[in-house]
Amino acid sequence: MGSHPIAPDRPKILIATFGSLGDVNPFIGLAHALRSQGVDPIIATSEEYRDVVEGEGLDFKPVRPDLGEISSRLNMHKGEIATKMSQSKRFLFDQIIFPHLRDAYYDVLELTKDVDGVVTHCLAFGAKAAAEQRGLPVFNVFLSPMLLFSAYNPPLGTPAPFISARSPVAVGYNRLLLGVAEEAMTLLASPLRRFRKELGLPGLRGFELLVGAPRAAATIGMFSSLLMPPISKQIRSEIVVGHSFHDGSKTSEKPESSELPSDLLDFLNSGPEPIVFTLGSIVTIDRIDYFRDCAAAARALNRRAVLLVDQVDVDQLRQEMSSDVSVHGYIPHSPLFPRCSAVVHHGGMGSTAQALRAGKPQLVTPFCNDQFDIAHRLSRLGVARAMKADGVSVNQLTQNIELLLSSPGYSKCAKAVAEEIALEDGPTSAARLISDRLRGSCRK
Helix, strand or coil: CCCCCCCCCCCEEEEECCCCHHHHHHHHHHHHHHHHCCCEEEEEECHHHHHHHHCCCCEEEECCCCHHHHHHHHCCCHHHHHHHHHHCCCHHHHHHHHHHHHHHHHHHHHHCCCCCEEEEECCCHHHHHHHHHHCCCEEEEECCHHHCCCCCCCCCCCCCCCCCCCCHHHHHHHHHHHHHHHHHHHHHCHHHHHHHHHHCCCCCCHHHHHHCCCCCCEEEECCCHHHCCHHHHCCCCCEECCCCCCCCCCCCCCCCHHHCCHHHHHHHHCCCCCEEEECCCCCCCCCHHHHHHHHHHHHHCCCCEEEECCHHHHHHHHHHCCCCEEEECCCCHHHHHHHCCEEEECCCHHHHHHHHHHCCCEEECCCCCCHHHHHHHHHHHCCEEECCCCCCCHHHHHHHHHHHHHCHHHHHHHHHHHHHHCCCCHHHHHHHHHHHHHHHHHHC
16 A cells, blocks of 8 residues: 655545535535535536536546446436435445446546545545555535434444434444344445455445445534434444535525526516426436426415426426416526425435525435435424425425425424534534644645
8 A cells, every 4th residue: 555645735535426416515515625624626416517527617637437328338317316216225235336336547647646535425436546656635515414324323224223322222223223224234245345355355244334434534424413313322332523515506605696697586576486396417317297287286385385396397398387387497506495495305315404404395316325314314303394205295295395384393493403503614624624624635
């Protein structure tokens, strides 16, 4: 393994991430915060996000896997991939992450020749292995509380029957179940274990194999600690710093509605606050019928609606909808959500963070991955209702939205949580931590 030199006055750090826009935007926010701390960031991710990153005035380097390459290899378009992830718990690992371990490793190994540290998305296994091989300090960043699991903070909404840790008995039960799950994780991640062995890296098992970073300089949760059960906050060694609210809006830290397109702004100014329906940047693909049902539910409640749909569906839905529905492709959430009455979304962390900060009640319809866990956590906070996305109907949407808006408890909790969330600045807190530890480790 290599060793890193003494850091210059402005250390250079590589930020490696992959996934959807919700896996990129938080790290863009972190990159800006690092720059303000005197650290020069480089974002390394899929070629698909080059324009997004460079449009922020940040250095970009491509790292495989590229989403287009994955679509070609699997002979699936992105909507089919999203659907497959919702149907199979292993698909993300077996078909997307593990087949590209070697590609990501060699890409990042090349990019880390002259950097002083590496920030990694917690599932960027190839990047973490490359940083280990170089002997660089690694800052392992989690965007979701689900992967910081323990007996005190079990993953909820999964096939495994974990329970909320509210008593010693519950904690003991979860600990036993986690022991079984660790063995399953070791088998699931056997391609990663073999790859690390080929590289001569230390052997790992279970959860450490999947989400850990051996000898990490820091493990950081870039989400609100409010999503963690109170009992877990007393025993976790990770540092939970708060959400990153960056979403591409020029004013995402202090959102202003003037950032919105003029036609949407006119719509918002022309009547009562609408319900916003969104499924993020990936899940939204091939979901036109879902959005039709959402519009029908809003109409049944005599409510106005904003639909944030896949760009290819915008024209079709605009032709179908009445004047009480405004249809758009991706719109930054930070200036929009404060102007709505409620947010109906899939449970992605980006949408979750913006809805929490806006102080709006939420209906969560999770489709895949950690979205089910997020739905449970938001329900536990008292700010949201949750329902399964599979087989969702107009009647179910209507009933749940009506309960959400007619029960004052949801709005009251949402406003209380928003007051606490407003005090958080995840990227700045994380950047200070990374800067201090990076400079400290390089002085040793």
